[in-house]
Amino acid sequence: MNPSLVTTPLGRLSGLCTGGIHRFLGVPYARPPVGPLRLRSPQPTLPWTGIRPAHDAGAASLQTLAGQQQWLNAPIEHLSEDCLFLNIWTPSLTGRHPVMVWIHGGQTRNGHGASPASDGQALAALGVVVVTINYRLGALGGLAHPGLEDPATGFCANWGLQDKLAALAWVAEHIGAFGGDPGRVTLAGQSSGAANAVMLAQNSLASGHFHALIAQSPPLFRPPMFAELADAAAYTEALARRLGVAVPALRQVAGSVLQTEEQALARTLTAEGRRPHTAPVRDGRLLRHWPFDAPAIGVPLLAGWTRHEADFWFHLQDGQGHSLAPLREPDDAAELAPRVQRLMAQHYAFTPAPDTAAVLDAYTASGGVPQRWRDLYTDLVFRAPILQLINRQAAHGQPAWAYEFAYPLPGDRPSTPHAADVPFVFGTHRHPHLAPKIGATGAADALSATVIRAWADFVHHGAPGPVNGTAWPRFTAAQPLAMVLEPAHPGPAALSRPAGLACWPAYTAPWTEAAPAGPDREPL
Template sequence: MIGFGRRDVVRLGAGLGMGAAVLGPSLARAQGAPVARPPAGALRGLERDGVMAFKGIPYAAPPIGALRFRPPGPAPAWNGVRDATRAGAASIQTIPPWAAWLYDQPASMDEDCLTLNLWTPGLEGRRPVMVWIHGGAWRTGEGAAAGNDGAALSRLGDVVVVTVNYRLNALGFLAHPDLRDPGTGAAANWGVQDQVAALRWVRDNIAAFGGDPGNVTLFGQSAGGTSVANIAQNPANRGLVHKMIIQSGAFFGPPALPDVAGAAAYAEALAARLSTTVAGLKAVPARRLHDTELAFAREWGAQHGGRVPVLPIADGVVIPQPPRAAPLPAMPLLIGTVRDEGVFWFDLVGPDGKPVPGSRPPADEASLLVMLRALMAGNRPSSAGMAPEAVLERYKAAAAGRGTPTDPRSLWVALYTDLGFRVDATEVARAHARAGQPVFLYEFAHPLAAPAHGVPHCAEIPFVFGTNADPYFAAKSGTGPAEAALARAMMQGWARFARDGAPSSDEGGAWAPVSASGEGINVLGGPEGVRRVLPRVRGEEMAVWGA
């Protein structure tokens, strides 16, 4: 990775001090310390290889004390020139083995975490702005992770890249009527409100970094992709986002997505575990609250056989409707998935060839059918009249026809990929096209470097940001000529979409838009090159679900 590493320890000489406040941007840059002067306050960053980085910028008040379980408040003001050479603390979290494929351990974690980082080729001009919402099941991740360092994307695409920290776990997504904010009426979705606050900061300040507040692309992966839909669908956020990129986002609906009343029992049980009331959770030390909730979540999930309600919920305020029920707004959309999403949880292998501990795959066909029945009920309620046995037979036949494995684990990975991600992406793209909006559908098909296998959830991120050669990813993502070409093509595709709503790359050409019937998939990477177009991907399986 060429850029500003998340563990940069560069410190400016004490002699520079507050002098940067009066030097002016050009002289400050000559000394290696660019100074930006947005309305929020002057900031001193770093410049390397033609890109300036400003990190750890507070976009809202620290959500501590009386502001825990409250909407984000205004960011504090400062005097003089604030140092912006180091990232802020990540939200408090615990990274499981499979998530460690993407996220290295944060340098620091704290409840005071509402900061953002940005990269820009220059402080003048009106460049497209790309705001990244990281994924991690609303439980892990940070804006300063190695995989989403924005330097390479900013440089190659001539765009301003912004990455955001937001509240995670119970601190960000616990919901209960007793937490209702008297000003906004919100009783949930604190982390989503953080994301919106960051977008408002971008609107008000990004021009001072060479960005165009009238051309903001919101992009994110997994939980971040779902967050893109959640934010864009709310009419209260109109004008903050002008284009959307949804990477492997899940479009939840009932019963997987509760409302505030449906989430209340969990908050009450957690409070009882901590010998307090729901309101009393505001006074529990943050680390204790996190550790207790994480252990309790495992018990709750096992006992209730469902999703733990620590995630964005349809509260009628921050998220007026479930994402699956609400149409996306009229703006360009780039959306897609990776080929083997489910490998990430059920069949992930590390660069050393050893399996990465994850969720338990089915041991035989009987357990596969039990898991499939639950998956269909939670993710595809419209499939209630379909027999899991018949679905499984159709998947077996399709896999056998392609010459791919038909063992329970492989079939489960395919089913989980489709019902968790691919079906939703296809249906959302088709609906957006039918509404007359420009939409581009992709499938990332570049496999991990041997001895790992498959194309798991998150595999595309190092290519979107051009960080595949970073030491954290090199052995997993690959660093050969094919990988370098794919990273260039994907960075160009994402950046050009942000510029004018039409992705293209020098090597892969202009992308094909998806048709109203759902045809036209841009397949990225793999043995056939950086991009090719297929009418459909896994058409036989998609037909099972009417997608």
């Protein structure tokens, strides 16, 4: 490893160079959000003197990494309130290379930008400057109440979302020192990170600071799953009562105490069948629209899902035959109907609601009760809202492309759960934390190389390149095709389970009536 040195407007940074790729880790993009800056909008970082080493990742936001969140995330060495750091991988310290800013997922409660799954080395080798970020999680990033209004900005919610805006502003100002082009920035993310990216774009936030969008499995919820300000304020008041303080005095409570007590409150509510309300919050100032009714995004969009999204919650394994799934499927048909009704109340909060019997009948072809439930869950919670987002883009003349990631992970049956695509995008599937769960095979290597190239092409040109020699078709209502990223024969195909998708007309009515098969491909 050789040293790398850059000079930014804030000061000089020393990084490392491996295999021709320069990396700078633990770079501060905002002041530490501690003490009087706790639960406030992020403040610009202060300059430093001398040469600041950027060899090691900065601390991740306070969190409790457990259960299915351990599938993608390795144990985190350093946790702190002082967590607003980013990491950069660049192919050159000169020139103007396109940039990808990555927002990690984790339900806005877990994860960090230095996860081994999102190492930027492989993408940087294809001429992309990769930036990954930390942001405030849980209570520190998501408590909301008018009594917490920041006098400098007027915001009272979405502190973690504001961190992302601060990171994008930092990239716009400083990435040129690392060989990046601030005029060609792709904002990308997975799961809650992707949902945050979509909401930033749909609410016209950070306009001009990014020029294309990649959304991997974004949960594009609406109330009651996402919170209106009144609900979030009531939740924050409940936490304040638990701590015996007034809401404004929450800023004086140590971050570790806020985090621990809010997690305990969230567990209590979850056990009672209620939802804890932290970020994102529609506060009317920062966030004005939820994804289902927001304006189209004015930049190219690449978005998609994994084939078995629901398995992350209902059938996730650790590679050693042990289950990491936190939830269970319905056991029989008698349990299935009420579970479906509750799921629709949470995720399809539109009028009129679909007929439960018709929904159950539409998923009969999936097989037994557990698989019917998982397919229905995948469609309602992820695939239908994502397809609505993609189709809205296409309907407004914006270029949009869809994909389905379908690499079968080893286990007692083939499965491609939520988050399975991330190591393939970054080429980290052979990392020791991930290889036992994915299988270190030539097929995985080949598919990862295909995905990395497609993502790099999108960052370079605003459009994904060909896959397996086949052009990636733009999504249209007349030809709603997705690129299926699978080991054997990746290529475009018609959307699978069309009868199931038709159950969710608020999301899919414009195009589910006629979905032609892709060229030389059978419907999935």
